Amino acid sequence: MTSFLRGLTANQQVSLLFVLLFGFLTLATATLLVLSMRERIADAATPATRGLRLKDYQGLLRTSWLMALVFWLGWAAGGGVATALFAMVSFFTLREFISLSPTRRGDHRSLLLAFFVVLPLQYLLVWTERFDLFTVFIPVYVFLAIPTVGALGNDPQHFLARNAKLQWGIMVCVYGMSHVPALLLLNFPLQGGKSAFLVFFLVMVVQTAMLVQHIVSQYRGMAVAPAISASFNWYGWSAGVLAGGLLGAALAGITPFKPLPAMAMALVASASGSFGHLVMKAIKRDRGVTHWGSAGSSITGASGLLDRVDALCFAAPVFFHSVRWNFNV
């Protein structure tokens, strides 16, 4: 089996991966469909909580489909298209973030700068592979530029809070997200073509960790910070991170790493993704909402894009940096 896999070219390996992934997703969707039909038949007998839980899984599955499609598209169409796709994801998530952070009229220019200058420039830097500039552009230059434009707006009320919110939005939605396509462009000297797998690796590991954490924490453990998240507990967290790590080790063959380093990288990514998700939950609680996106869309059961990708926004920069640091690429 392994010798068969090794015999394939990098491209064939990715194709195989996508076939497996889409197969798995189809299977999961079919299972849920059957379950929800049974649910409808035995409606009166089943408790309402089960229906809610089913809805939860459907949401997760929808995200997984979306992500898998995005990555397939990104891989099939090459680095440039993938970068553009992630730039769009950044745009929509930043839009959600800003919509829920009250801004004043004096912030208009700073917002324009964030959306129409910082965001495209950051992705341009990714696309042109200027990694030295790309990692410091936002924390160093934009960090100064945004409040400068804000100060010129001549409105001192809540100045620090307003600018801090905008900085945070840019950091999470643009800086964090832009590290995902940046992985595509890392150049491992001896492993031609394998950095294409890194995005897949990262997303699979983080998504799996989140899924396992989500499921396990429903059955065991005590909420650590119940005011922020009723479900976050160390039991579920450890289970999620461990699952992410194990999957990472199992996927080592498609990465430029050996199994042990692959597992270490996966553990780092899972842990930071899970913590990032918790942090974003705290922000949502602060704003008094349960999810990002349009006000009231909870009625339709849909939630924002940022809810789906927040773990990735935090995991990607940490993962990117530790990969570059450990492997000198």
Next chain:
Amino acid sequence: MVTLGTRAMGLFLLGLIRLLTGAQARWHGCPPKAEQRIYFANHQSHADLVLIWAALPSELRSITRPIAAKDYWTASRFKRWITTGVFNAVYVERERKGDEDPLQPLIDALESGDSLIIFPEGTRGFDEEPQAFKSGLYNLALRFPDVVLVPAWIHNVQRVIPKGEVIPVPVLCSVTFGAPMHLEASEPRAEFLTRARQAVVELRDA
């Protein structure tokens, strides 16, 4: 007058508005239905007209005409072209000129069977709360008792493009449509206008 140019512009604007604001319609009090209606909403920005236009489903968009302030929307040839060709707007004078009834263009539109989008505050408000409603809504309700009055609250538009700015910023916006209301028999004008304003304000937190 729908030409290829205005149709292309309409599609372009619709795409742009959805990209920037999402332009989500939330039908809380009534379904989107092709009956003759007067939608009345809060007014904070000239973009209100554009947003509520974009939020309506396309079948309703073609039979619903927004009210546009004549001095602002006919100030340039481009604005005039957009409001006539794309939005199919009804122009009203904000300042009363001579003896002419400023409501006459609205009455004409209603008589020909169109639905209307009006902003009863008359001018844009800058406070959190909408200003008192002007009597135009009352006069129309009195004259057209069969037309359904639908209150609407437009969220967030003033953040997209504040007064004096040219380039819009992406912020999610939505329009909440409330339950239809009617002018009660022999209801006094002031009471009706307060009730209508209250119906709009209540949608803010709905």
